[in-house]
Amino acid sequence: MAKAPLPDKFKQFGEWYDLVSEKAELADVRYGVKGFVVFRPNLMHVIREIYEALERHLIASGHRAMLFPLLIPYKNLLVEKEHVKGFENQVFSVEKAGGEELEERLFIRPTSETAIYPMYALWIRSYRDLPFKGFQSCAVYRHETKATRPLFRGREFLWVESHNVFAKKEEAEAQLKEDMEITRKTFEEFALPFLPIEREPFDRFPGAERSLAYDVILPDRQVLQSATTHLLGKRFTAPFGVSFLSADGQRVVPESTCFGPGVSRIAALVVSVHGDEYGLVLPFKAAIVQVVIIPIRNEPALLEYALSLEKKLAHAGYKVKVDEGSETAGEKFYHWEMLGTPVRIEIGPREAESKVLTVTRRDQRKRESVPEDALLNRLASLDQEILGELSKKAWGWLESNIQEASSKDDLLAKAKGAGGFIKFTFCGREECARDIKAQTGGYEVRGRRVDIDEKHAASCTWCGEKGVELAYLAKAY
RNA sequence: GGGGUCGUAGUCCAGCUUGGUUAAGAUUCUCCCUUGGGGUGGGAGAGACCGUGAGUUCGAAUCUCACCGACCCCA
Numbered sequence: 001m002a003k004a005p006l007p008d009k010f011k012q013f014g015e016w017y018d019l020v021s022e023k024a025e026l027a028d029v030r031y032g033v034k035g036f037v038v039f040r041p042n043l044m045h046v047i048r049e050i051y052e053a054l055e056r057h058l059i060a061s062g063h064r065a066m067l068f069p070l071l072i073p074y075k076n077l078l079v080e081k082e083h084v085k086g087f088e089n090q091v092f093s094v095e096k097a098g099g100e101e102l103e104e105r106l107f108i109r110p111t112s113e114t115a116i117y118p119m120y121a122l123w124i125r126s127y128r129d130l131p132f133k134g135f136q137s138c139a140v141y142r143h144e145t146k147a148t149r150p151l152f153r154g155r156e157f158l159w160v161e162s163h164n165v166f167a168k169k170e171e172a173e174a175q176l177k178e179d180m181e182i183t184r185k186t187f188e189e190f191a192l193p194f195l196p197i198e199r200e201p202f203d204r205f206p207g208a209e210r211s212l213a214y215d216v217i218l219p220d221r222q223v224l225q226s227a228t229t230h231l232l233g234k235r236f237t238a239p240f241g242v243s244f245l246s247a248d249g250q251r252v253v254p255e256s257t258c259f260g261p262g263v264s265r266i267a268a269l270v271v272s273v274h275g276d277e278y279g280l281v282l283p284f285k286a287a288i289v290q291v292v293i294i295p296i297r298n299e300p301a302l303l304e305y306a307l308s309l310e311k312k313l314a315h316a317g318y319k320v321k322v323d324e325g326s327e328t329a330g331e332k333f334y335h336w337e338m339l340g341t342p343v344r345i346e347i348g349p350r351e352a353e354s355k356v357l358t359v360t361r362r363d364q365r366k367r368e369s370v371p372e373d374a375l376l377n378r379l380a381s382l383d384q385e386i387l388g389e390l391s392k393k394a395w396g397w398l399e400s401n402i403q404e405a406s407s408k409d410d411l412l413a414k415a416k417g418a419g420g421f422i423k424f425t426f427c428g429r430e431e432c433a434r435d436i437k438a439q440t441g442g443y444e445v446r447g448r449r450v451d452i453d454e455k456h457a458a459s460c461t462w463c464g465e466k467g468v469e470l471a472y473l474a475k476a477y
Numbered sequence: 478g479g480g481g482u483c484g485u486a487g488u489c490c491a492g493c494u495u496g497g498u499u500a501a502g503a504u505u506c507u508c509c510c511u512u513g514g515g516g517u518g519g520g521a522g523a524g525a526c527c528g529u530g531a532g533u534u535c536g537a538a539u540c541u542c543a544c545c546g547a548c549c550c551c552a
Binding site (some may be wrong): 294298 | 487488512513514515516517546547549550
């Protein structure tokens with residue numbers, strides 16, 4: 001068999017990713033502005049499906065869609081001190097319009113707190129207005145100075161941002177759990193794993209009281225943060241003047257949370273986590289074409305049979321396409337494998353004669369024979385099987401890349417090794433985290449897991465001070 | 478912030494050291510024939526103001542300077 005078109009993603013992830021992005025026609029980097037790429041139709045399909053899933057789960061849990069303007073008055077940025085510090089060096093600003101200097105300077109949202117909270121201050125008047133749960137699906141803009149890579153880090157990225165307001169702290173705390181659940185359900189639909197990790201106090205979103213992040217290990221064993229949710233307390237509601245009258249007539253400043261699943265990054269995960277040396281591997285939900293039918297020769301009888309099958313599958317609700325192109329069969333196989341199409345049906349004289357079809361699943365690249373009258377049942381089971389097996393494989397990779405360090409020496413040795421997560425007992429001190437990062441060549445303290453309770457030792461594995469938690473270390477994007 | 482590499486068809490790139498005919502090749506795209514169950518083979522055609530600007534020269538993709546852009550490494 002011929003050589004695979006792509007390198008091994010576990011050995012040369014950067015090269016693999018750039019090539020698959022080009023060959024599967026995902027992103028086009030030729031637009032010519034650094035950090036800004038064009039999303040092509042194959043990628044937009046994945047993006048739209050991710051949006052569809054996130055929005056469905058948000059709405060089912062009581063959120064409502066909104067859309068705030070892209071441009072925000074500059075003075076709004078100055079309202080919350082920590083927030084300004086975090087973003088002022090990253091914002092794009094607009095000073096002119098129609099050739100004239102603007103009376104009021106505007107900036108392009110790097111995130112929308114400063115656009116949303118002034119309006120919340122107008123909308124929220126009574127305890128009856130709470131909880132207020134809203135979200136918007138949009139692009140945000142940050143002038144990143146680090147190296148950019150399509151979908152992983154750009155100066156424009158797509159996300160959903162949810163901004164919720166609650167009367168009571170417990171309700172806000174509970175929202176963090178709900179956000180985690182929404183992330184879990186969405187990721188499940190794309191067979192993606194993640195670890196929910198609470199960030200250390202010194203590593204929070206500017207202005208947050210608590211920050212949870214959803215970390216995934218990529219094929220190069222570096223960690224990618226795909227989404228975050230933050231407990232903001234009164235950090236934004238108070239300075240922006242959001243308050244309400246309680247049932248007993250008291251003026252109260254409410255609590256708030258925000259949740260930001262990075263849609264471009266989740267798409268990058270679908271590509272990176274499932275793909276192989278033949279290209280993308282997509283679950284049914286993410287595929288723009290779910291079943292491709294390939295007539296092995298350009299003969300009218302074969303084409304006719306292929307089209308009748310297409311009609312049958314389309315009627316059953318599948319996204320199906322007959323490849324009528326003039327390329328040879330082998331060329332078409334490679335093409336559709338690169339695009340990650342989950343199922344391929346080959347139609348040759350044998351199939352047309354016997355009505356027993358040759359069906360190939362993309363994830364395993366294995367052929368099987370399926371009688372035509374059993375095809376719909378088989379496709380339905382393949383949908384679930386492929387999703388299940390992709391998920392199992394993805395979780396297996398994540399879990400097999402978590403190690404635990406028993407001592408400082410052990411930690412140093414493991415840090416020199418393959419990468420991935422290293423668990424250790426942490427004292428919680430920023431100084432200690434800085435020291436670890438400096439001495440391990442870039443391992444950062446990500447924080448502690450919130451989905452399970454993990455026992456920690458009495459003293460910090462690194463510095464020997466009192467241990468407070470079992471924390472995860474990793475090199476991050 | 479510091480250091481380095483590179484800009485030539487849609488894509489990958491040769492040529493530059495030592496200036497000189499029509500800028501070579503592969504891939505891609507179009508058409509014809511052939512082939513077809515894992516990237517068939519052949520033929521014809523299309524596609525490049527050689528990143529931009531200036532300088533040196535009889536003559537610049539090639540030498541010089543400036544600018545713009547991209548990529549990589551280190552902090």
